[in-house]
Amino acid sequence: MIHRFFSFMLPVLTVSFGLSSCSTQDSNKDKTEDAKLKESRRYDLSLRDRLEFFGKLPSVAESKENPITAEKVMLGYTLYYDNRLSANNTISCNSCHNLAKFGVDGLQFSPGDAGKLGGRNSPTVLNAAFHATQFWDGRAKDVEEQAGMPVLNSVEMAIPNEKFLIDRLSKIELYKMLFAEAFPGEPNPINYVNLRKAIAAFERQLISPSRLDKYLGGDSLALSVQEKKGMMSFALVGCTSCHNGALLGGNSFQKFGVYQNYWEETQSAKHDEGRFEHTHNEADKYFFKTPSLRNVAETAPYFHDGSVKDLTRAVEIMAKVQLKYTLNENEKANIVAFLKSLSGDIPENFKKSPVGL
Numbered sequence: 001m002i003h004r005f006f007s008f009m010l011p012v013l014t015v016s017f018g019l020s021s022c023s024t025q026d027s028n029k030d031k032t033e034d035a036k037l038k039e040s041r042r043y044d045l046s047l048r049d050r051l052e053f054f055g056k057l058p059s060v061a062e063s064k065e066n067p068i069t070a071e072k073v074m075l076g077y078t079l080y081y082d083n084r085l086s087a088n089n090t091i092s093c094n095s096c097h098n099l100a101k102f103g104v105d106g107l108q109f110s111p112g113d114a115g116k117l118g119g120r121n122s123p124t125v126l127n128a129a130f131h132a133t134q135f136w137d138g139r140a141k142d143v144e145e146q147a148g149m150p151v152l153n154s155v156e157m158a159i160p161n162e163k164f165l166i167d168r169l170s171k172i173e174l175y176k177m178l179f180a181e182a183f184p185g186e187p188n189p190i191n192y193v194n195l196r197k198a199i200a201a202f203e204r205q206l207i208s209p210s211r212l213d214k215y216l217g218g219d220s221l222a223l224s225v226q227e228k229k230g231m232m233s234f235a236l237v238g239c240t241s242c243h244n245g246a247l248l249g250g251n252s253f254q255k256f257g258v259y260q261n262y263w264e265e266t267q268s269a270k271h272d273e274g275r276f277e278h279t280h281n282e283a284d285k286y287f288f289k290t291p292s293l294r295n296v297a298e299t300a301p302y303f304h305d306g307s308v309k310d311l312t313r314a315v316e317i318m319a320k321v322q323l324k325y326t327l328n329e330n331e332k333a334n335i336v337a338f339l340k341s342l343s344g345d346i347p348e349n350f351k352k353s354p355v356g357l
């Protein structure tokens with residue numbers, strides 16, 4: 001603990017030393033700067049015992065079974081943006097998980113290939129490769145398994161079967177080339193397993209570090225005092241019992257509605273039973289995967305059914321139904337400020353459709 005404390009404080013000490021050597025004209029400004037730094041450091045001291053709940057976002061999301069190569073990523077990137085992955089050539093993965101909009105479409109429910117709406121809100125694909133399981137109910141184990149599912153889902157991309165899509169892609173020159181490059185030495189590289197692997201390899205690149213990671217890396221000033229206060233409240237009131245680790249979630253299933261039915265607060269029309277609908281195990285009723293809170297300020301509307309538009313309201317509901325706690329106005333504003341510091345970004349080139357598509 002001592003060791004962590006010192007390595008954590010070091011950048012701050014360096015900065016204040018630099019400031020105190022300025023000329024006298026600047027001394028008033030220096031005083032306010034110094035006071036600000038001191039206040040900022042005070043919060044580091046109180047936060048240091050809570051840092052174990054948080055984690056730095058890793059810079060790579062490797063998979064032993066599906067090693068990332070530049071060729072696979074190129075193929076996956078192309079497939080991700082290609083409308084030909086839907087029955088009537090109308091939508092791609094990017095339609096519902098728009099990479100120029102933090103990996104979401106901003107809608108409560110997303111229209112599929114035939115215009116029909118799904119029953120759950122589209123979560124972001126950013127950092128999804130790090131989730132312990134995929135989907136709100138965890139019915140896919142990783143991004144490799146998940147990537148094949150929306151394509152065949154009748155409400156989403158509505159491709160009738162794997163062979164239909166493989167036949168379609170096999171006629172396209174671009175894919176003959178890209179699959180052969182991504183899976184060298186394979187006699188029939190255009191197949192469904194490889195399609196899933198390539199899309200997943202691309203998703204494994206969608207990692208969005210934010211200011212929180214700079215802070216955890218030792219840059220004390222990467223978070224404002226208000227954000228630090230929010231981080232403190234987030235830990236003190238118990239949000240971290242479910243939203244923890246590098247993703248602030250993504251690693252457990254929890255009941256939505258620990259202290260009262262969630263729909264009393266969200267006004268949800270449908271009472272989605274969550275993981276129960278997948279496992280049919282009574283103990284899983286109303287359990288959902290705790291979502292990651294990375295980029296949460298950019299991914300409204302909230303909850304599995306997109307029933308809540310406003311982040312402050314979502315935070316208030318969480319405190320009430322999960323912790324039986326009423327946040328005061330300050331706590332709410334500070335927690336929301338902290339959540340905003342979790343917005344990161346992905347490489348610019350991925351936000352555009354690939355050349356040649």
Ligand code: HEC
Pocket residue numbers: 080085091092093094095096097110111112113118120121122123124125128131133134135136137143146147148150151155156157199
């Ligand atoms: C019509 C909209 C739509 C399309 C098209 C679509 N998705 Fe999704 N996606 C969703 C919805 C809705 C969910 C959540 C469903 C659930 O949890 O039951 C989801 C979930 C996911 C998840 C899980 C994320 C998490 O937090 O658990 C990933 C990853 C994902 N989609 C990737 C893809 C990829 C890759 C494609 C293209 C092959 C794709 N999606 C196509 C709507 C869509």
Ligand code: HEC
Pocket residue numbers: 234237238239240241242243253254255256258288289290291292293296299301302303304305314315318319322323335
């Ligand atoms: C007992 C576990 C638990 C606790 C404690 C908890 N959450 Fe959650 N949180 C969840 C689950 C589960 C969901 C998903 C609910 C759903 O949509 O079905 C969620 C969803 C959210 C969402 C919406 C995310 C999105 O993408 O839609 C936000 C924001 C959030 N929580 C913030 C908080 C804050 C802030 C606190 C503390 C005041 C908190 N949570 C406490 C389990 C928890």
